[in-house]
Amino acid sequence: MSYQVIARKYRPQLFDDVVGQRLVTDTLKNAIQTNRVAHGYIFSGGRGVGKTSTARILAKSLNCVQGPTVTPCGECPSCREIAAGNSVDVFEIDAASNRGIDEIRELRESVRYLPARDRYKVFIIDEVHMLTTEAFNALLKTLEEPPPRSLFVLATTEPHKLPATIQSRCQHFAFRLLDYSEIFRRLQEICKAEKIQADEGSLSVLAQAAEGSLRDALSLLDQVIAACGENLEEGRVRQMLGVVPTRLLKEMTESVHAADGRRVLEMVNELAAEGYELNHFAGEYVRYIRNLMIARNCGETSPLLQVPSDERKTLGQLAGLFSEEDLTRFFQILLRTEGELRYSLAPRFHLEMGLLKLVHARRLASLESLLAQLGQAAATPKQSSAVPRGSFAPSGGAGSPIKAQEPSAQPTRAEPSRMSAPAAPSPATPAPRPSAAAPLPAALAEPATSAVSNDPLHSIKSVLFEQSNKFLSSCLDHVSGWRFEDGEVRFLFPKSAATFADLIRTREQSEKLRAICTQVLGEPVRICVTLEEPEGQAAVARPGARERAENDPVVEAICKKFECTVVDVKDLSQE
Ligand SMILES: Nc1ncnc2c1ncn2[C@@H]1O[C@H](COP(=O)(O)OP(=O)(O)OP(=O)(O)O)[C@@H](O)[C@H]1O
Ligand SMILES: [Mg+2]
Ligand SMILES: [Zn+2]
Structure with missing residues (x-):
């Protein structure tokens, strides 16, 4: 007798022989026992996981001489013919090569006649998703009004390609990929039955290479037996399959x-x-x-x-x-x-x-831990980064290399936009300035504003935010620097934001701003709004982007963490 490949020789013949698809087989058994078998089934799942085998077992169960039964005898002509794939009443159609309307018409024609010998006419259509639209439509008609004693099993590896109209007329069973251990055990059983000596390693290699398909595992087993004979050992098997040791x-x-x-x-x-x-x-x-x-x-x-x-x-x-x-x-x-x-x-x-x-x-820290560290670093700014009175402190607004965030009333929140570099050309005499660590001016610590910030501009914005004064607040977003000297708060705007400077200069707005500044700084102040000087002068008044960046606590923390230095700084406000 000619050699039969292992995968076919060991095709499961009973529901209980099917490995790893208990959910499907139990449901089908139940349907048979309670006489509730549907007319149409979709069997979906990866290749070689038991779809065709289960369809045949279902056909045998219904058509066995002793049936309908969940344990077909396997001996009667029906059982034997179905197992061999040549039963007169069970048709296996490969939709991949019979995709067209003609084949389905033929099928519809055949459905109209009662089974020749058995109880049911069963049509197993493999790779059903390959049918053409016309063929699907023709099939749909049959599924809509199935003739009595007919059963369709539509097997497919790609169920999503089936029209919804077809899906809704069938019961859908999804076959799962098999586990490594299920495949491994089946390989062991079959090797034992075939009297093949195989070490654990070699079967493990096969089970892994099969990637969930039992048929693939058995085909590979055939292949290595052909190459290595009846003694399988891991090294050879790996080499044969090109699997790395x-x-x-x-x-x-x-x-x-x-x-x-x-x-x-x-x-x-x-x-x-x-x-x-x-x-x-x-x-x-x-x-x-x-x-x-x-x-x-x-x-x-x-x-x-x-x-x-x-x-x-x-x-x-x-x-x-x-x-x-x-x-x-x-x-x-x-x-x-x-x-x-x-x-x-x-x-x-x-x-x-x-x-x-x-x-x-492995050398990289996790993003989470970095963010946590950066958060901490930004929350505890250095004392030395205070802005001295009388010098322009750059704002987090348009003039900052980093885009400003919404003003926040939460004092502890890390504020990536805050540039607290000393701006004076002579940093040798830094005067104390309101800072979270340094003593605060009265108003800052007072409940008049809940915003306790080390940056008065930030505090001003917080108050505006609390007052829901979006107008002034958004004007201040464009401030590129500010200075507090001799009872005067001077807001500096870039030329490009002159409109906003003008808006603040109006009597009404400047009065509002003055009141808030007085409250925040804890002393009566005057308000002055000016535009940035052209080039040279502004550069003196305001620290360079590089200086601001290098003194930024976040940048500093990153440099420390990665042991790196700032190579290049781009001032986005210049763009
Ligand atoms: N769940 C299983 N239990 C036992 N044997 C299985 C199982 N799945 C596959 N096999 C083995 O693989 C062979 C092929 O299985 P079957 O034809 O049922 O797969 P299939 O799901 O229809 O695959 P395909 O999508 O490629 O048609 C069977 O003859 C059997 O040896
Ligand atoms: Mg199949
Ligand atoms: Zn039988």
Whole structure:
């Protein structure tokens, strides 16, 4: 007798033989037992997960001489013919090669006649999503008014491509991808039945490579038996399937841990020289990192680990070297690298860069922790950054390199826009200025305003905000600097914002502003609104963008954290 491939030889013949699809098979069994079998079913799911097999079992259950039964005998002519795929009343149609209206018309014609011998006429249409629109419409008619004793099973890997009209007339069963352990166990059973000696490692490689499809696992098994005979061992199987040895994955991980970029690159070279598919390697490594993540979270004995038992310990140890955060980051980097490799013309370079990123990723702090630190740094500004009286303090408005935020009444909130650099050309004599750390002028600490800020301009804006005076507040957004000297508060506007300066100069507005400034600064003041001097002079009055940036607490914190310096500063107000 000719050789029958393992996948076909071990096609499940009973509902209980179907691996991993309990939900589907139990429901179908129940329907048969209660005589509630529908006329139309959609079986969807990945390739090789049991759709056709289950459809045939359903057909057998209904047509078995001893049926309808949930345990078809497998002996009667109906059962045997259905299993062999040549029953007179069970039709398997491949919609991928019979897509057109003619085939469906033929089918409709055939449906009209009663079954020749069995109880039901069953139509199993594989890859049904491939039908043309006309063919779907023709099929729809039949599904709408199904002749008695007819049953349609529409199998597809892409259920979303089925018209809603078809979907709504069928019961839909989604077949899931199979677990690593389900596939592994099935491989073990079949090897035992076939008297194949296979070590755990080799079956593990097959189970992983199958990626959820039992048929793929069995086809691969056939392939390695053909190549290696009846004794399978991991090394050969890996080599045959082009699967990277675990040893390499382990060493790669150790090199990443040791931040040994050189070794990482050498290993890529070895992989390429030995003819491994680099994107295959990337995929393997993604899986390896995933396993490390499981080991880190659930321990090395977790059933979620997709590895043979002797590898578990190593995984557990390696996982201990990394934080969860590291592993998550590795996973993301590798996933992206794998995706890029698929379309890359220079996959090797992509892989090298991707792996080097892993090496460096460990040195990076998490965004969350950085933000937290920056928040702290900004919340506790340096004393020395006070703006001396009589000098222009740059504002967070249009004149600032960083765009201003809404004025906030919350005193502790970090304020990225605040530039508190000493603006005086002679910083040698910094006079004390209202500051959160320094003694505050009376009004600042008073409940008259709940805004306690170390920047009076900010406090002024806060008061305006509380008074819902959007008009003045938005005018002040354009202030590029301000000065408080001899009872006069001078607001400086860039030429481009002259209109806003004019608006504030109106009697009504300047009076309002004066009242607020008096309140905030704790003494009677006069208000003066001026435009920036052309070029040179303004530069003296106002610190350069660089100086302001370098003294900004946020910038400072970043420099400290990353051990870097400010190379270039761009003053956005100049744009
Ligand atoms: N759930 C399963 N339980 C047991 N064996 C299975 C299962 N899924 C697949 N197999 C094995 O794979 C072979 C193919 O399965 P089947 O034809 O049922 O898959 P399918 O889902 O119809 O795939 P396709 O979408 O490619 O048509 C079967 O003969 C059987 O050996
Ligand atoms: Mg199928
Ligand atoms: Zn039977």
